[in-house]
Amino acid sequence: MSERTLRVAVLGCGAVGSQVVRLLTEQHDDLAARVGAPVELVGVAVRRLDAPREVEVPEGLLTTDATALVAREDVDLVVEVIGGIEPARSLILSALENGASVVTANKALLAEDGPTLFEAAAKAERDLYYEAAVAGAIPILRPLRESLAGDKVTRVLGIVNGTTNFILDKMDTSGAGFSEALEEAQQLGYAEADPTADVEGFDAAAKAAILASLAFHSRVTASDVYREGISEVTAADVASARDMGSVVKLLAICELRGDQVAARVHPAMIPRSHPLASVREAYNAVFVESEAAGQLMFYGPGAGGAPTASAVLGDLVTVARNRLAETRGAGESAYADRAVQPMGETRTRYHVAIDVDDRAGVLAAVANAFADHDVSIQTVRQEGRGADAQLVVVSHAAPDAALSATVQQLRSMDIVREVTSVMRVEGGDE
Template sequence: MVSRQARQPGQSLKVAVLGCGSVGSQVVRLLDEQAADLAARVGVPVELAGVAVRRLDAPREVEVPEGLLTTDAAGLVRRDDIDLVVEVIGGLEPARSLILAALENGASVVTANKALLAEDGPTLFEAAEKHGRDLYYEAAVAGAIPILRPLRESLAGDKVTRVLGIVNGTTNFILDKMDTAGSGFAEALEEAQELGYAEADPTADVEGFDAAAKAAILASLAFHSRVTASDVYREGISEVTAADVQSAREMNSVVKLLAICELKDDAVAVRVHPAMIPRSHPLASVREAYNAVFVESEAAGQLMFYGPGAGGSPTASAVLGDLVTVARNVLAGTRGVGESAYADRAVLPMGETRTRYHVAIDVDDRAGVLAQVALAFAEHDVSIQTVRQEGRDLDAQLVVVSHEATDAQLSATVEHLRGMETVREVTSVMRVEGESE
């Protein structure tokens, strides 16, 4: 731990901000506009001491005070007068090296970097512990929604058993438009891009990478075990069709991209994939680009956290909340809660995770086909909950919803169906979450 000079009474706390994009610019704005309130809440003035950017002449949403912009991020985090570093540049490098350098130099860190935390969180937490500094990251998951601190602190005396969330606004907007407006995937994605909800390259969102990183962070906190992004089973929404959405509607359900973290026989199951959920479920009513996280615990029961899950101002709000907490710790000469990984639970393979399936099957319309399909499910020990036939002749289709079974059993059943002579095509396979109405 770096030795620093004793803080003088009333001495301002100096903050360095790494990045001045949509989030960083709003952090800078709030530090200025709320300076008096922040000083009252912290106990001393909070002073912006530097802002690291890639280009000094790039257009910005906020005017940074003269002399504070720098392209030397490494030099900024190593300054002896910096008490706290806010990292909002994202990505793995140079963010990881800069955070480690800041901690080594005696500064605490607030970050919104979900990808880095999900990829290499333990390295960062160990560095914070070694140097006696804070590493806070509320803004890394679900924007302004306070979900990480409740898991880490408010529910510390309880046993969390399940976390179920919509944690990506882009995909929720797309699926909501497919449900409410009858849009196709491509059409809804284009609208999301026009409104700024989706990037020009939407891969991280629509293929589930963003949600998987957040799921890893949620599972790590909820179950006191180290979970990385590579532990998370991931499917995106690019294969979700209008027919899937219509089929969900006929079941009085809706399709959502869900991050699901569960405690199963003292092992952790973590997955991200589209699923049908009943419209009676609280998450079904989450519209457009909003996020929501549903938490189940033994003592508290069911809790839901809802709000804007992205955007410069909402995310900056979460950053500033962490900044106030960390600043108070700096003044008190203490540190907050660090990593809690004492349980060290194993991560359950997806094949052993139990779920339900909705399967749409184009079949030959002749006697005995339903019995053959039912037998295929039975051979893999998968019980059928409901089955209905739609259409006749060449348009004949069976829609089957299974009871809960392992994902491996359900996957094997689907492969079996695809090899049957009487099955023309398995047109849709989607998991089903929540109790039917």
């Protein structure tokens, strides 16, 4: 074992940071054996010294001066788990400039301004690792960056937000509406008091940007990702999916489309036979398709203090080994520099439920509306009669703009009383 001691500073001591501190303290001897040198916690930056914490931080390590902590010359590694854009960005840049390697769980910052951080790490010849930024404890980023580096990834399809998966799972299993399921999620601690980032898809979009960037060797930001949340998903949508042998999931979908990258987050119906359909409660799963390896699935807890801290510590061990060997791991890979395909050009499938007048010619008129936009119909069924007549149409794949225009035309037709549900369909045979 090396006589050198590697010194670690932690930024943040909330749900994740407190568990990082606990693991660093409790597993001190094991970490030293795995790294090949002692790993010493030398400081923990917090906003308030007197705030209640899940773990007891060793005396003398707490500080409110994060700027001074990351600038210390004796700090080898900085763990950033405070989240948000600022001051996290400035602190990470300062840590790199002062010679420390960085481990972060900050998906929002990486999705918004990752290139700035990667360039700073390359200039400083230091590591920037971020496994914990996507899907908690699930090892997905390193397999994309390293294990599949010799393969060509063509698609990444995932459930990457536990809150929304819990809500949609409850709607499917209990018949509850969105509001009821959200309230239960909040009571159980799966959803925040303000659940906007989760239920409107912002969290998943940031993760999709990171996944797409790694999988397709191109810079993709959160603003490049098409986003829809689940707040408009109704119990009727979920019931209709069930009638089709499907389930509704909020999916992050990243695809290689020719020389472009398509990245989107939205609710979709997937067949119950699909591996992702069985992902229950607040769990996450990511389904990867590549040319040589074929289909791979990564599954596990996607959030929570301890699971996320597990991913942070895994990165910390790797980065510590690199520091000891005076080397660094793989940096940003954006050589392909592919453009992001606009959502309107992305080929998708639609499930459309339409309340119509039950009279002759209605089905033909609806079919003509699809044909007007070169959208082929896969299946159509009628439910009810008279005032309760409803057509349920599932399309073949077509450009999303054409499908959207079809729905707009349907809404303007005299025979259509209401388009009651529009949802994309993923997986299964066309």
